[in-house]
Amino acid sequence: MPGGRFGTTDLASGPHFLIATGAPELSVAVVFTLVVVPTLRLAAAAAMALCVCLGWAPGWVRKVLTVVLPLRLWAMVDVCLLGALIALFRLDASVDVSFGPALLALAGVSLCSLALDAGADRWALWERLPVRETAFAQARAAGPGVGLIACRHCGRVSKSIQGVPCPRCERRLTSRKPHSVSHTWALLLAAAVLVLPANLLPAITVITLGRGEPVTIVGGITDLQQRGLWLAAIIVFFTSITIPILKLAALSTLLVMMRRRVEAGLRLRTNLFRFLHAIIRWSMTEIFAVMTLVALARFGWLTSVLPEPGASAFCAVVFLTMCAADSFDPRLMWDAAGKNPGRQPTGTPQREALE
Amino acid sequence: MSQGSTEASGGAAHEAPADRGDYPRARATRHWQGWIWLIPLAAFVVVGYLFYSWVTSRGPMITISFETAAGLSAAQTQVKYKSLELGTVEDVTLSDDQSQVVAKVRMAARAEPLLTDNTRFWVVRPRLSGGLSAISAGLSTLVSGAYVALDPGAPGEQPRRHFQGLEAPPSIRSGEPGSVYTLTTDELGQLDAGTPIHYRDVLVGEVLSYELASEPQEVRLRIFVRHPYDDQIVATTRFWKESGVSLQTSAEGLSLEYRSMRSLLLGGIAFEIPEAARSQEPRQAESVFRLYENRKAAEATSYTHSIPYVSYFKSSADGLMRGSEVHMFGRPLGAVTDVDLVRDPRSGHEERFAVRVAFVLQPERALPKAEWDALDHEGMRSLVENDLRVVLKTQNLLTGHKALSLEYVAKATPGALAREGEALVLPSEIQNLQAMYESLAAIGNQLRQVPVANIAKNLDRTLAAVERTVDGPELKHALASLVATMEEAHALVHEARSGMRPALARLPPIAQKLESAVDQAEAALGQNGYGAASTVQGDLERMMEQIAEAARSLRLLADYLQRHPEAVLRGRDPENP
Numbered sequence: 039m040p041g042g043r044f045g046t047t048d049l050a051s052g053p054h055f056l057i058a059t060g061a062p063e064l065s066v067a068v069v070f071t072l073v074v075v076p077t078l079r080l081a082a083a084a085a086m087a088l089c090v091c092l093g094w095a096p097g098w099v100r101k102v103l104t105v106v107l108p109l110r111l112w113a114m115v116d117v118c119l120l121g122a123l124i125a126l127f128r129l130d131a132s133v134d135v136s137f138g139p140a141l142l143a144l145a146g147v148s149l150c151s152l153a154l155d156a157g158a159d160r161w162a163l164w165e166r167l168p169v170r171e172t173a174f175a176q177a178r179a180a181g182p183g184v185g186l187i188a189c190r191h192c193g194r195v196s197k198s199i200q201g202v203p204c205p206r207c208e209r210r211l212t213s214r215k216p217h218s219v220s221h222t223w224a225l226l227l228a229a230a231v232l233v234l235p236a237n238l239l240p241a242i243t244v245i246t247l248g249r250g251e252p253v254t255i256v257g258g259i260t261d262l263q264q265r266g267l268w269l270a271a272i273i274v275f276f277t278s279i280t281i282p283i284l285k286l287a288a289l290s291t292l293l294v295m296m297r298r299r300v301e302a303g304l305r306l307r308t309n310l311f312r313f314l315h316a317i318i319r320w321s322m323t324e325i326f327a328v329m330t331l332v333a334l335a336r337f338g339w340l341t342s343v344l345p346e347p348g349a350s351a352f353c354a355v356v357f358l359t360m361c362a363a364d365s366f367d368p369r370l371m372w373d374a375a376g377k378n379p380g381r382q383p384t385g386t387p388q389r390e391a392l393e
Numbered sequence: 394m395s396q397g398s399t400e401a402s403g404g405a406a407h408e409a410p411a412d413r414g415d416y417p418r419a420r421a422t423r424h425w426q427g428w429i430w431l432i433p434l435a436a437f438v439v440v441g442y443l444f445y446s447w448v449t450s451r452g453p454m455i456t457i458s459f460e461t462a463a464g465l466s467a468a469q470t471q472v473k474y475k476s477l478e479l480g481t482v483e484d485v486t487l488s489d490d491q492s493q494v495v496a497k498v499r500m501a502a503r504a505e506p507l508l509t510d511n512t513r514f515w516v517v518r519p520r521l522s523g524g525l526s527a528i529s530a531g532l533s534t535l536v537s538g539a540y541v542a543l544d545p546g547a548p549g550e551q552p553r554r555h556f557q558g559l560e561a562p563p564s565i566r567s568g569e570p571g572s573v574y575t576l577t578t579d580e581l582g583q584l585d586a587g588t589p590i591h592y593r594d595v596l597v598g599e600v601l602s603y604e605l606a607s608e609p610q611e612v613r614l615r616i617f618v619r620h621p622y623d624d625q626i627v628a629t630t631r632f633w634k635e636s637g638v639s640l641q642t643s644a645e646g647l648s649l650e651y652r653s654m655r656s657l658l659l660g661g662i663a664f665e666i667p668e669a670a671r672s673q674e675p676r677q678a679e680s681v682f683r684l685y686e687n688r689k690a691a692e693a694t695s696y697t698h699s700i701p702y703v704s705y706f707k708s709s710a711d712g713l714m715r716g717s718e719v720h721m722f723g724r725p726l727g728a729v730t731d732v733d734l735v736r737d738p739r740s741g742h743e744e745r746f747a748v749r750v751a752f753v754l755q756p757e758r759a760l761p762k763a764e765w766d767a768l769d770h771e772g773m774r775s776l777v778e779n780d781l782r783v784v785l786k787t788q789n790l791l792t793g794h795k796a797l798s799l800e801y802v803a804k805a806t807p808g809a810l811a812r813e814g815e816a817l818v819l820p821s822e823i824q825n826l827q828a829m830y831e832s833l834a835a836i837g838n839q840l841r842q843v844p845v846a847n848i849a850k851n852l853d854r855t856l857a858a859v860e861r862t863v864d865g866p867e868l869k870h871a872l873a874s875l876v877a878t879m880e881e882a883h884a885l886v887h888e889a890r891s892g893m894r895p896a897l898a899r900l901p902p903i904a905q906k907l908e909s910a911v912d913q914a915e916a917a918l919g920q921n922g923y924g925a926a927s928t929v930q931g932d933l934e935r936m937m938e939q940i941a942e943a944a945r946s947l948r949l950l951a952d953y954l955q956r957h958p959e960a961v962l963r964g965r966d967p968e969n970p
Contacts, residue, residue: 217426224429228436235443251469347443358432 052329059332061345067353068329071114071322076151079113082106083154090166100167100207104191107160111319111360114326115148120273121326127270128262128327129335164192169206187211215367219293225362226289232355233286237279239348242328245341252346255279255324277323278352285314285359289366301375308368315363321356325349452480452500457514457541459558462494464518464539472498472514474543479504482541496558498541508556509549515559517542561586561602570620571598572678576632576662577611578685583660584634590616590662591635597622600662614684616662625666627673632684633691635661665691690716693728696755700769701730701816703751704783704797705737708823710748712795713785719752720786721799726768727754729797738813751816752797770817774810782808782822839950848943849879851936875910875940878903882943904951907944911937 052072056065082103089095095103122141188195192207204211240252253261255278262271292307331343372378464470465485472480480500488495500508518539541558578584581603590598598618606613618626662684666673685691710732719727729752737747756765766772773781782802787795800822808820852875882903 217429220426221429224433228433231433231436231440235440239443351439351443354436358436 052333055333055336056329056345059344061332061350063350064325064329064345064353067325067357068118071112072118075109076113076115076147078106079109079151080154086160086163086167090163093168095167097208100192101209104207104209108191110155111316113151114319114322115144115151117320117322118326118329119145119148120277120320121323121328122330124270124274124323124327125330125334127267128258128331129341161193164194164206167192167206169194185213187213190215214370214373215365218365218367218370219296221365222289222293222362225358225365226286226293229282229355229358229362230286230290232351232358233282236282236348236352236355239351240346241324241348241352242331242346243344244331244335245344254348255352258324274324274327277320281314281317281321282352282355282359285318285363288314289359289362292366292368292371296371296374299374299376301377304372304375304377307371311363311366311368318356318360318363321359322353325353325356450502452502452504453508453554454483455480455498455500455508455554455556457496457498457556457558458488458493459496459516460493460560462496464516465494465496465541470496470540472500472504472541472543474504474507474545479507479543480541496541504543505552507543507545508553509545510551510553511546511549512553512556513544513546513559514541514556515544515561516540569617571618572620572623572626573601573615573617574626574676574678575681576614576616576684577606577681578614578634578683579611581612581614582634583636584614584662585660588660588662590618590664592622592625592664594663595622614662623678624675625664626676626680626682627666628676629673630664630666630676630682631691631694632662632664632682633688634684634686635663635688663688693755696757698757698765699727699753699755700773701751701753702727702773702819703749703813703816704819704821705742705747705749706785706821706823707737707745707747708785710750710785710795712787713748713750713797717794717796719754719797719799721759724759726756726759726799727752750797770810773817773819777808777810777820783819784822843882843943843946844939845879845882845943848936848939851939852876852879855936871910874906878906878910879940882907882947904944904948907940907947911940911944 053065053069056062056068085099086095086103086107089099185197185199186195187198187200189204189207189209189211191209192204194204194206196205196211198205198211200212201210203209237255239254241255241258243252255274259271259275259278262268262274288310292311295307328343328345328349332345335341335343369378459465462485465482467482467484470482471478472482478501480498482496483499484497486495486497487493516539584600584603586600586602588600589596590600598616601615601617603612603614605611665688683694685694713729713732715729715731717729718725719729729750731749731751733749733751734746735749736743737745754768756768760767767776776799780801780803781799784798784800784802785795786798802822806820806822810820811818856876
């Protein structure tokens with residue numbers, strides 16, 4: 039690099055500088071999504087492959103696998119790459135950026151985990167693990183209340199009753215996600231409350247040449263747009279504004295329609311939910327962009343970026359909506375609409391699901 | 394909502410109490426599921442806290458009136474006190490009577506006790522000025538844009554919300570010990586409010602403001618010097634403008650003075666105390682000092698003895714200017730203070746113009762204290778009687794700078810001291826190439842006095858007569874050579890008018906030729922034996938005498954020039970012919 043101030047950023051420096059600039063909560067979120075979850079997922083996938091080869095797995099391993107493997111949407115290396123790209127767009131005017139080998143490696147990690155999701159079918163792997171039929175389950179097989187239940191975790195369909203451990207993954211069987219509606223409402227409410235500070239409070243302070251002013255997320259978008267970076271502006275607008283708001287509105291609508299037992303558009307609503315559930319993670323783009331800016335642009339009064347409470351609030355909104363979506367069970371919509379024989383639409387769908 | 398599951402688990406527990414998988418289910422479903430509502434509750438708490446802290450950190454809204462909104466922009470300009478951000482300008486509007494701009498400022502809550510009667514606000518606009526801090530801070534104010542500075546002043550009695558902003562920074566910031574002085578100068582130059590003041594390159598203060606005074610026409614600068622450096626401001630302290638680089642051509646040649654980068658960028662003011670004045674009492678604050686253009690000028694005025702003199706020159710004073718040096722035997726003794734073109738005021742010269750050169754002699758520059766009175770008016774009188782004169786000297790051939798030199802001139806034109814106001818008029822002496830031109834002209838005049846034309850006319854007439862009477866080949870030959878020699882002499886005189894040197898070289902051989910021609914002619918005449926009374930003889934003899942005289946005079950001149958070649962330059966010395 040020819041002269042000038044320069045700094046290098048690696049995966050650890052992002053969280054490090056987030057802590058140093060007074061945003062430990064962002065640091066935790068970033069470490070969780072970039073380091074903890076991807077590592078756990080890769081380790082779990084490897085462990086599972088090993089177990090399949092050995093044809094044996096202890097019970098605790100199975101339980102851990104049921105927790106870790108579904109965390110697919112929480113591994114956000116690919117989102118981070120987009121966020122870094124947006125950050126580079128923002129810095130472009132004043133900073134010369136060159137890419138180190140670790141960025142390629144990070145892209146490789148992202149591609150690998152994408153390939154893992156696409157290629158390795160976790161249901162198929164589960165299939166290959168031996169099933170331990172417990173005596174109780176066998177004994178209960180013909181008792182009252184017995185029906186076919188698909189395990190949420192490993193996908194095995196058992197002839198069993200609610201609450202009995204799955205003979206394969208040893209997690210309790212539930213035909214629907216427990217407490218789905220109340221959890222979803224609670225998380226949605228929390229997210230909706232936090233939307234206000236997320237958009238009203240400044241997300242970052244960019245100090246350029248000693249003069250800095252806090253910028254909200256919307257301010258960052260207009261800044262990008264004013265500099266002619268339309269693509270980046272549109273991406274940030276969609277990921278930071280459209281998707282979270284849409285998600286909140288859509289989930290609330292789905293819940294309300296479910297309560298009212300609306301039958302129309304069930305297929306559409308289900309697809310909409312799946313789509314939103316898949317893309318909500320991209321809202322973290324803004325957070326990763328903030329992290330990259332904080333870590334990259336630290337040249338004293340020349341250029342430096344500080345995270346502001348708005349970013350933390352926004353991160354919380356994204357996490358809460360993701361959790362809300364995770365706790366929402368779209369099958370309840372069909373139950374409520376009376377589309378599932380044997381599941382009478384009575385009271386709240388939740389109560390019925392647990393009967 | 395947990396009713397159903399409890400029932401289900403109860404049934405299972407009775408049927409197979411030994412089964413391990415049964416109990417956890419029963420326990421798990423007894424968990425209170427309402428904990429999930431703690432999350433939105435926490436969100437509410439967080440948002441409530443954020444809102445609360447926002448409300449409580451908002452201080453009062455104040456308004457400040459300014460003459461101009463330059464540098465003020467809504468939502469950007471900050472109010473700072475000791476570099477601490479205390480508020481943000483939220484809106485800039487015109488006042489009701491349209492005469493001022495009013496900035497609405499949302500202050501921070503902690504600024505509340507600072508908003509009193511004595512609080513002053515002014516806009517600090519970006520400028521390349523370090524103020525009292527280092528250059529980097531100066532650069533940062535340049536790029537960080539304007540801000541509104543706050544000075545709380547003494548603890549006030551009444552809290553206030555409406556303020557009249559100052560147009561210039563207040564002269565003394567509260568809580569900063571030091572003194573304020575006034576400097577006067579002819580031109581502001583690159584000085585500005587905030588220009589640093591250095592004492593021996595140490596930053597000790599800054600320019601607070603400047604104004605144009607009408608009577609007398611000058612620029613007045615208010616400066617602030619921090620304590621304890623204000624102790625150095627005594628009556629004889631000299632201030633001068635400091636510039637980063639000064640390139641000066643003076644009699645010493647080209648001098649490039651390079652100071653610090655800071656003063657290059659910002660300019661500056663420096664001061665110094667004369668050695669003798671170290672023990673003086675510090676001057677009171679608010680005193681007025683003169684600000685000199687540079688260190689030299691400041692130092693020159695620090696000589697306590699300055700004796701004014703005037704000299705008149707009737708030759709070119711090109712290269713002499715204010716500040717040129719006055720020497721005596723190469724030692725600086727003073728400086729030229731003024732060079733004017735005037736009508737010569739001395740009696741007998743009224744119809745002419747002359748260059749009036751005023752200068753001061755400062756004996757402190759070179760003389761020991763005991764000899765100082767030698768240069769005052771009484772001492773000078775005796776020096777002039779001993780032929781001390783003022784001479785214009787070219788000091789630097791390259792730049793053409795001249796200086797005045799006090800010299801003893803041998804055979805000086807008699808001159809007397811005259812008084813002109815406070816100054817004494819010193820007689821001057823011209824010493825330059827002009828004198829050489831004059832002596833060359835004198836030689837030319839002498840040569841012209843040789844009656845060459847007369848001789849040639851006579852010669853022609855004689856020759857005609859000789860030709861008529863005599864036809865001897867020897868005589869003819871002799872006369873021809875005489876004619877040739879005469880022509881040569883003629884050409885010589887012609888040449889002498891245009892340039893002397895080749896003519897001088899040829900003078901002796903010409904004289905010789907003349908003589909030999911006369912000899913030949915005499916011999917020829919003698920051979921032919923003309924009668925002594927014949928007219929030809931008489932004419933010839935007269936001519937010969939004239940020629941001989943011419944030849945003699947030429948030879949004499951040649952001899953003289955050989956012995957005194959400097960005569961060409963100086964003219965003939967009348968006492969030593």
